[in-house]
Amino acid sequence: AQSVTQPDIHITVSEGASLELRCNYSYGATPYLFWYVQSPGQGLQLLLKYFSGDTLVQGIKGFEAEFKRSQSSFNLRKPSVHWSDAAEYFCAVAFISNFGNEKLTFGTGTRLTIIP
């Protein structure tokens, strides 16, 4: 069965420092991978997605993620964080269900705190 692991529940980073959020997945077929962000009081916003092609994916707000098939990972990175990046981040994998439809399996999320 498919699963997504985000090993870090909470990360604290200084403003201006670099960031890497880890995501590992388990899925038998070629994965469709996503990173979402949820700011307080907001819905989930798509940061970036990987379907195929270049394994380094660029997203919004200066984020990028790299798909590494050999490590079953899809880590999210940002070279310099801003206070507005404080939020909760979710990694997800899409798969085809037994009903023939697509749906998402999410990780448990990583809460990011930014300190001045």
Next chain:
Amino acid sequence: EAGVTQFPSHSVIEKGQTVTLRCDPISGHDNLYWYRRVMGKEIKFLLHFVKESKQDESGMPNNRFLAERTGGTYSTLKVQPAELEDSGVYFCASAYRGLNEQFFGPGTRLTVL
């Protein structure tokens, strides 16, 4: 263009009561999804509508949960009777075609006392 909206944003009810959550998808989106996040855990799939038909409801926890999408527009998710373990945030998402265009609403936070 308006995004996915959900109502109410918060709901506090007592065990045994009934609550109905509403989701208005983006206009023209045939696909509508419900997800739920119980505190501290992952966001889990509940069900998927294509227009007014339930494509997949394998994630619905039990028969206390009833989802409808009459006319293929907005959807409701009714919990009757509510139990303590139903507390969490319920998200709705819509897509024109498939997950690569999925948009999420802000969620409804349900607290069952």
